[in-house]
Every structure is written in structure tokens, then in C-alpha cells.
Amino acid sequence: MKVSREVKTAILVIGAVLVFIWGYSFLKGKDLFxxxxxxxxxxxxxxxxxxxxxxxxxxxxxxxxxxxxxxxxxxxxxxxxxxxxxxxxxxxxxxxxxxxxxxxxxxxxxxxxxxxxxxxxxxxxxxxxxxPGMLSIMSDKLVPLQNKVEATVVSADSLLRNVNEVLDSDSKASLRDAIKNLSNTMRDISATTRSVNKMLAKNEKNIDGTFESMNKAATNIAQITDSINAEDLSRAVRQLENTMGNVDNLLADLQSGKGTMGKLLKDEEMYDNLNGASKELKELLADMKNNPKRYVHFSVFGRKNRPYVEKE
Known part of the structure; x- marks a missing residue:
């Protein structure tokens, strides 16, 4: 069957229209199929x-x-x-x-x-x-950071202005002198350190001998400590406890007035008697010193002793 040219043209036109409609719908987001x-x-x-x-x-x-x-x-x-x-x-x-x-x-x-x-x-x-997208999240994170950076820059700028105001010509000269003095001090410290190192190198043998002696002394002390028997130490402790107990008993007896010492400490009458006897003895010695003839009679030729007559 032969198709005429007009039919072919009509089919082509209809197909083109359908493709155009489909493409237009597809571009608008609609799928016809x-x-x-x-x-x-x-x-x-x-x-x-x-x-x-x-x-x-x-x-x-x-x-x-x-x-x-x-x-x-x-x-x-x-x-x-x-x-x-x-x-x-x-x-x-x-x-x-x-x-x-x-x-x-x-x-x-x-x-x-x-x-x-x-x-x-x-x-x-x-x-x-x-x-929120990545850009929004990053923006939210960067805004506080930006504020902090800006505040830091402002603080640094204020600090630099204050430093420039403080560091006038005199202050700069003083700072240079201080740095120079510090350099000299460090040089002196370095020289002192070298001297100490030389001194230690020269006396290395003596220092080693001193430490060796200290080690020997520590060893001897350790040996002496080890030689002390624990049983002897406990026995000495018990004896010391017994001695302290006896001392406590003695002090208790003295406090209660037992024995001669206790009576001397506690008996007031005995104290008064001893005090009176001491006073009388003192008076007797004074009288013997002042009037010896009253107590001692001495005659070379054998005369009879005359009684002592106290002077008025």
C-alpha cells in the first residue's frame, strides 16, 4: 500500500507536535508517560x-x-x-x-x-x-569566631598603642640598658659555671672519696642496726617500764606521806621542829662565837676554873 506524501507530512507534523508537548511538559517537570x-x-x-x-x-x-x-x-x-x-x-x-x-x-x-x-x-x-545546610552551619560557627578575632585584634591594637605610649625615648634607652646588663649577667653566670666545672673536675677524686666514705658509714650504721637484737630491745623496754613503775610508786608514797621523806614532805610538825632546832643551833653557834669562855675553860698552870659571869 502506497502512502501518499500528504499522509506522511501529517504524521510527521503530529509527531513533532507530540514531541513538543512532551518536551514542554518535561521541562515544566511533568512526565506524560x-x-x-x-x-x-x-x-x-x-x-x-x-x-x-x-x-x-x-x-x-x-x-x-x-x-x-x-x-x-x-x-x-x-x-x-x-x-x-x-x-x-x-x-x-x-x-x-x-x-x-x-x-x-x-x-x-x-x-x-x-x-x-x-x-x-x-x-x-x-x-x-x-x-540547615553546610553553609549555614559554617556561618553559625564562623560568626562567633569572627567576633572573637575582631575583639582580639582590637585588644592587640589597644595594647600596641599603650606600649608605644609607654616606650618613649627614655624608656627605650632604659630597656636597652637592661637588656645589655642582662647579657653581661648571663656572661658572668656562664664564666662562673665554667669555673665550677673546672673545680669539680679537679676535686673529682676527693668528691668520690667523700661519697665512698659516706657509703661506708651508712653500711656500718646499717650493720649496727641489724646487730641489735629485737629480743634485747624488748627486754630493755620492759626494764624501762618496770623502772618507770617503781618511780611512780615512789612518787606516790612521797605524795601520800609514807616513809621518812614522805613525812618530811607532809608532816608540818616535824618541819616546825626541824626549823626550830635549826634556829636554836644557829643561836648556839653564834653564842659560842661571841662567848667562847662560857663553853671552853683552859688553864696552863692548873688553876681552878672560875665560873663564867655574864657581862652586864
Missing amino acids: NSYKTYYVVYDNVEGLSPSAPVTLNGLVIGKVTAIAPEKKGHLLVTMQIENNDFSISKTSSAVLYDPSLVGGKQIAIHPDFKNPTPAEDGDYFTSGVE
Whole structure:
């Protein structure tokens, strides 16, 4: 069967129209050969989101954004075309706007609510959400750091100005002199250290002998300590305890007035008698010194002793 030129031209024109319609629909985000459902979500700000942006579920692309239109009170209505697939998307699912990478626009990720078994129907609205991207996180981290850096720079600038004000010509001269004196001091310390090292090198044998003697003395002390028998030490301790007990008993007897010493300490009458006897003895000795003839009679020729007559 021969096809005429007019039929071929009509078929070609119809095919071109169909391809144009399909291409136009594809560019607008609609696929004429696949079944899909349309869902909506309202955002306050969709900066970076463009029509035909992918819609993902657990990282898998399941649809795309078909339109972004203004809503009431400055909100933006986003229309999503999602293909029919085996994923169960509930009515209470959320559509989260996020940045997949540093380069490229934003995308929408569907977070299904597995607790709600009711599936979403064509034309349902999802709950909106925004997940901060890497740039936002980095910006949030860098802003405090920038503030700290700025504050540090301002503090450093103030410090340098104060240093410049303090370090006038006299202060700079004094600082140079101080550094010079410090250098001289370090040179003297180095010379002293070399002298000490030379002295130690010369007396190394004597120092070694001294330490050797100290080691021998420590060894002898250790031997003496080891030679002390623990039994002898305990015996000496017991004897010391017995001696201290006897001393305590003696002191107790003296305190209670037992014995001669105790009576001397406690008997006041005996003390008074001894005190009186001592006084009388003192008076007798004084009288013997002053009047010896009253007590001693001495005659060379054998005369009779005359009685002593006390002078008026």
C-alpha cells in the first residue's frame, strides 16, 4: 500500500507536535508517560529552590518540584510531582528543604511518618521543614569566631598603642640598658659555671672519696642496726617500764606521806621542829662565837676554873 506524501507530512507534523508537548511538559517537570501524584507544601522562604528541583526519599529521587507560587501572608506554595512507587507516604509526612552540597540548589526530602498508616492522597499538603545546610552551619560557627578575632585584634591594637605610649625615648634607652646588663649577667653566670666545672673536675677524686666514705658509714650504721637484737630491745623496754613503775610508786608514797621523806614532805610538825632546832643551833653557834669562855675553860698552870659571869 502506497502512502501518499500528504499522509506522511501529517504524521510527521503530529509527531513533532507530540514531541513538543512532551518536551514542554518535561521541562515544566511533568512526565506524560508515568503516573504521578501531586502534593503541596508551604514554606516561609525557598531561597535556592527552583522548579524541577529533585524530591528525594531516603536519598532516592522520587519526583521533582513543578511550581513555586506566592501564597497569602508572604508564604510560598511549592507543588511537587511524585511518581507512584512502592514507598508508602502517609498523610502526616513532612517535606524538608535542605542543601545536598555546597554547589547546586536546594532540594526537598520527604520524611515519611511510619506511625500513621493512612497513605497520602493526590492534592494533600505536607508539613514543611527546613534543615540547615553546610553553609549555614559554617556561618553559625564562623560568626562567633569572627567576633572573637575582631575583639582580639582590637585588644592587640589597644595594647600596641599603650606600649608605644609607654616606650618613649627614655624608656627605650632604659630597656636597652637592661637588656645589655642582662647579657653581661648571663656572661658572668656562664664564666662562673665554667669555673665550677673546672673545680669539680679537679676535686673529682676527693668528691668520690667523700661519697665512698659516706657509703661506708651508712653500711656500718646499717650493720649496727641489724646487730641489735629485737629480743634485747624488748627486754630493755620492759626494764624501762618496770623502772618507770617503781618511780611512780615512789612518787606516790612521797605524795601520800609514807616513809621518812614522805613525812618530811607532809608532816608540818616535824618541819616546825626541824626549823626550830635549826634556829636554836644557829643561836648556839653564834653564842659560842661571841662567848667562847662560857663553853671552853683552859688553864696552863692548873688553876681552878672560875665560873663564867655574864657581862652586864
